[in-house]
Amino acid sequence: SQTIHQWPATLVQPVGSPLSLECTVEGTSNPNLYWYRQAAGRGLQLLFYSVGIGQISSEVPQNLSASRPQDRQFILSSKKLLLSDSGFYLCAWSWTGGNQPQHFGDGTRLSIL
Amino acid sequence: DQQVKQNSPSLSVQEGRISILNCDYTNSMFDYFLWYKKYPAEGPTFLISISSIKDKNEDGRFTVFLNKSAKHLSLHIVPSQPGDSAVYFCAGNSGGSNYKLTFGKGTLLTVNP
Numbered sequence: 442s443q444t445i446h447q448w449p450a451t452l453v454q455p456v457g458s459p460l461s462l463e464c465t466v467e468g469t470s471n472p473n474l475y476w477y478r479q480a481a482g483r484g485l486q487l488l489f490y491s492v493g494i495g496q497i498s499s500e501v502p503q504n505l506s507a508s509r510p511q512d513r514q515f516i517l518s519s520k521k522l523l524l525s526d527s528g529f530y531l532c533a534w535s536w537t538g539g540n541q542p543q544h545f546g547d548g549t550r551l552s553i554l
Numbered sequence: 555d556q557q558v559k560q561n562s563p564s565l566s567v568q569e570g571r572i573s574i575l576n577c578d579y580t581n582s583m584f585d586y587f588l589w590y591k592k593y594p595a596e597g598p599t600f601l602i603s604i605s606s607i608k609d610k611n612e613d614g615r616f617t618v619f620l621n622k623s624a625k626h627l628s629l630h631i632v633p634s635q636p637g638d639s640a641v642y643f644c645a646g647n648s649g650g651s652n653y654k655l656t657f658g659k660g661t662l663l664t665v666n667p
Contacts, residue, residue, distance in 0.1 A: 447597075473653060484558070484643065484657040485598070492653070500654070531597050540586045540605060540647070543655060545597030 443468035446547035447532050455554055460505075460519040462549050464532030465514065472534040474515040475543060476507055479529040491515060492537070527553045558646050560658035569667050571607045573631040577644035577658055580625065584646035588655065589618060589629045592641045601642075604628070636663045 444467045454460060466472055476488045487500045489507035497507050504523050508516045515532055531551055533543040567573045575589075576606070585606040590598035604611040604618045611618050617630045631638055640641045642663050645655040 450595075465581075475653070482659070484659040485645075486657075489653055490653045534652075535596075539639075542588055542600040542603055542604070544600060545590075547595070547597045550595075 442494070443472075443544065444535055445532060445544060447530075447549055450547065451550045451552075453552045453554060454522050457502070457521050460522050460551070462517040462530055462532075462551075464515040464517075465498060465513055466515075466534045466547060468511070469534070469536070471512060471527065471537065473537055473541075473543075474509060474513075475533040475535070476517050477531040477533065477545075479531065479548075481528070482535055485531065489517070512519070523552050526554050527551055530546040557584075557656050557659075558644060558658040560642075560644060560661045561606075562661050563570050564664070565667060566661040566664045569633050569636055569665055572665055573629075573634045573638065573665065574644050575629040575631075575663065577627045577629075579646050581648060582625070583648035584656075586647040587618070587620060587627050587643045588647070589616075590643045590645065591638075592643065592660070593654060598627070598643055600624055614667070627644070631663075632665075636665050636667050638641045639663055647654045 447464045474491045478484045491509045531548045533545045535541045535543045588603040589601045592598040602613050602616045620627045641660040643660045645657045
């Protein structure tokens with residue numbers, strides 16, 4: 442079976458500090474990978490997705506970037522965090538092909554002080 | 555523009571009764587719809603999906619109904635159990651691609667014993 446791991450579960454960072462959130466998937470190969478954010482009182486918003494190693498598509502221009510150095514590893518980064526980057530960050534994977542559900546990790550609660 | 559709307563932020567039902575969660579969408583290009591359940595401090599868990607070529611899909615206690623002309627879908631849970639208490643999100647996907655899910659803001663379901 443497939444599993445997805447995200448860490449850390451919670452993170453408190455000062456404004457202006459860098460960020461690196463990691464996500465790994467097990468039990469599958471060549472999955473599609475996604476980063477979402479849920480801000481307070483809002484729905485899930487797609488930030489980035491990847492259909493293969495080194496292939497990153499950005500949905501929302503912002504202070505964040507993503508990378509996929511390995512097939513089942515997806516990293517969300519920032520060089521300098523802003524207060525507005527606070528939120529709940531979720532990684533997800535799906536099989537390739539149309540009409541496939543996305544399966545989420547347990548998320549990282551990021552608080553910027 | 556909120557393309558997926560869950561107009562009821564919360565719903566309370568008695569154990570054993572039916573729970574009906576509603577979702578409206580505006581994007582006529584959506585051809586695949588999903589429901590997710592989310593417990594606090596966890597990522598969303600995929601529940602059930604439906605393709606736009608169908609009007610009903612059933613999986614155990616969960617049934618999703620799609621009314622394309624009204625751009626409306628609903629999730630029925632019968633019978634409701636206290637463990638069903640969670641936030642439920644609906645999501646839509648367009649173009650047969652599986653990378654962009656547009657989520658509603660969620661409905662908090664409370665099932666009372």
